[in-house]
Amino acid sequence: MSQQQDRYRPSGSSTALSAAYDTALLDLDGVVYAGGEAIVHAVASLGAARDGGMHLAYVTNNALRTPDAVAEHLTELGVPAEAADVITSAQAVARLMADQLPAGSRVLVVGGEGLRVALRERGLVPVESADDGPVAVVQGYGGPDLAWGRFAEASYAVARGLPWYASNTDLTIPGARGIAPGNGAAVEVVRIATGAEPQVAGKPLPPMHRETVLRTGAKRPLVVGDRLDTDIEGAFNGGVDSLLVLTGVTDAAQLLAAPPRHRPTYVDRDLRGLLTGQPEVTETGGVFRCGGWTALVRDGEELVLEGEGDPLDGLRALCGAAWTFAGDGAFAPDPRKAVAALGL
Secondary structure, three states, X not given: OOOOOOOOOOOOEOOOHHHHOOEEEXXXXXXXXXXXXXXXXXXXXXXXXXXXXXXXXXXXOOOOOOHHHHHXXXXXXXXXXXXXXXXXXXXXXXXXXXXXXXXXXEEEEEOOHHHHHHHHHOOOEEEOOOOOOOOEEEEOOXXXXXXXXXXXXXXXXXXXXXXXXXXXXXXXXXXXXXXXXXXXXXXXXXXXXXXXXXXXXXXXXXXXXXXXXXXXXXXXXXXXEOOHHHHHHHHHHHOOEEEEEOOOOOOHHHHHOXXXXXXXOEEEOOHHHHHOOEOOOEEEOOEEEEOXXXXXEEOOOEEEEEEOOOHHHHHHHHHHHHXXXXXXXXXXXXXXXXXXXXXX
């Protein structure tokens, strides 16, 4: 049963998440790998979850690579995967466009091979120039070497009134050396030049959830991600549960300030969280407890944390205090002092 009804504290689970859910809908960048290298504990954790009967599906807003290329990369890292296990925002935007455009339509593409392959699979014809007779424009992440002139081509076509689509609008993407601009930053370039607004397919929007459900057939899915504004919000929009892992772009302070649509059902350090139950956060008289920690909001101005034990339990207790105090809004007091005590 979904835990979506309670958005004021992380939920507990008496059984391992890999047993409580039939399918893990896993984000890739910042969850399984970063900069092409596997994140610590990811390979072993996914292998154990799969061996225990959980279906693993890889759901990424990164439209650069084809599902075949992603599956090959995962297999090389030690996570055996088939192309059918991979769902990309390129596939989602291609389906969205094919539903709206005649078969054989020419589409100006600003992005990588993954986007071109997805368009061809839906009967659309990728072109490279605004002068090649496109009837629409689509943008997807094209990697760090995407030429600046590609944005000009997109701007020329969009300014003529052509419908404009984007695979996703993630402003950043994690890599081995840190956080880099994502496709959302590239979309902003065209938006500034034209004043237009694209139709967006990727997480957290419904086209991506639709694509994922159609391709996986999941009955009890668990979204696993590192981003509040894509992975977790996408799960919220789809009415399914989520696990936030702290291996990517979201830190503890951002988690505490999350509004309801960005609050995960569960939170853990990394993918080892799939293999365990989740401790319950309890509340008595405005004091929230998890493990050996207690947390409360003092005078509406300060998060107070006391106790000892697993720092992650302390973070869960803090989430209960902050989210309950904020209600349907976002927690405004500065949480950094309380977070600093946990060393996360």
